[in-house]
Amino acid sequence: MKQFLFITDLDDTLVPQNPAMAVDNDPAMVKLNQRLERHRQQHATKIVYSTGRSLFLYQELHKKQKERQKELLQPDILICAVGTEIYSYKDKDKLTLNSKWSDHLSEAWDRELVEKISAAFTKLKLQPESEQRPLKVSYLLEEKFAEQIVPELKHSLLEQKLDIQVIYSGGKDLDILPRKANKGMAMTFVRENLEIDVAQTVACGDSGNDIALFADREEKGIIVGNAKKELLDWHNANLNPNRHLAKAKFAAGIEEGLEYFGFLEG
Numbered sequence: 001m002k003q004f005l006f007i008t009d010l011d012d013t014l015v016p017q018n019p020a021m022a023v024d025n026d027p028a029m030v031k032l033n034q035r036l037e038r039h040r041q042q043h044a045t046k047i048v049y050s051t052g053r054s055l056f057l058y059q060e061l062h063k064k065q066k067e068r069q070k071e072l073l074q075p076d077i078l079i080c081a082v083g084t085e086i087y088s089y090k091d092k093d094k095l096t097l098n099s100k101w102s103d104h105l106s107e108a109w110d111r112e113l114v115e116k117i118s119a120a121f122t123k124l125k126l127q128p129e130s131e132q133r134p135l136k137v138s139y140l141l142e143e144k145f146a147e148q149i150v151p152e153l154k155h156s157l158l159e160q161k162l163d164i165q166v167i168y169s170g171g172k173d174l175d176i177l178p179r180k181a182n183k184g185m186a187m188t189f190v191r192e193n194l195e196i197d198v199a200q201t202v203a204c205g206d207s208g209n210d211i212a213l214f215a216d217r218e219e220k221g222i223i224v225g226n227a228k229k230e231l232l233d234w235h236n237a238n239l240n241p242n243r244h245l246a247k248a249k250f251a252a253g254i255e256e257g258l259e260y261f262g263f264l265e266g
């Protein structure tokens with residue numbers, strides 16, 4: 001067994017959002033955390049959480065898990081806001097934003113114009129203030145409108161020569177990000193900085209904003225058994241031997257995938 005880079009989404013991948021399901025998932029999550037922590041200590045394996053949440057909402061989840069006595073691990077690196085913010089622990093508990101990454105994304109990003117154009121789409125409802133980030137504009141959009149609105153919105157933004165991408169996740173969340181930013185590109189940045197090989201890298205997810213972790217990639221991918229339709233549809237249309245669709249859900253699905261690829265012994 002040797003070092004690997006482990007990257008996982010949080011909501012509905014490692015931790016179910018539904019409280020009853022979270023309780024069911026607890027034993028699997030505790031076991032997975034123990035195995036990962038042991039691997040980190042023995043083989044310098046790196047643990048990265050990559051979430052759509054802002055740092056504020058990440059800390060809320062962290063607090064909630066602590067209160068439930070089902071703590072998350074302290075990740076080596078934390079990627080927030082759908083790949084647009086990368087934090088690391090400089091001092092023991094102090095998170096520091098990687099400004100090299102933010103500066104790179106800020107080039108050619110015009111947040112005001114993105115908001116102005118999107119405001120014309122009345123079906124889009126702004127998400128809470130905490131989720132509006134310097135490099136991310138986020139809305140709620142009902143699934144029944146998505147098929148029509150997402151392409152129209154993309155078209156309007158691109159028509160203005162904006163260098164952006166639109167990501168629809170979980171049948172409700174719509175994020176507009178710089179084209180150079182997503183979970184996949186943030187993974188590459190982190191992996192290269194840590195100098196870990198693609199073959200020793202594995203990413204886990206459940207929904208639309210995780211597609212970038214899996215698309216055209218040599219890294220290994222794990223899709224948990226409870227994945228959302230948009231990710232499953234994409235997976236079935238783009239099968240790849242480097243990607244494992246787990247039978248098990250949530251943390252147990254992650255563990256199944258890690259064993260499948262031989263990162264953790266069965």
Ligand code: GLC
Pocket residue numbers: 051052053054057082127131138139169173174175209
């Ligand atoms: C998280 C974020 C939200 C985002 C969603 C999908 O829920 O809080 O802002 O839209 O992930 O990426």
Ligand code: MG
Pocket residue numbers: 009010011012013205206207
């Ligand atoms: Mg998720």
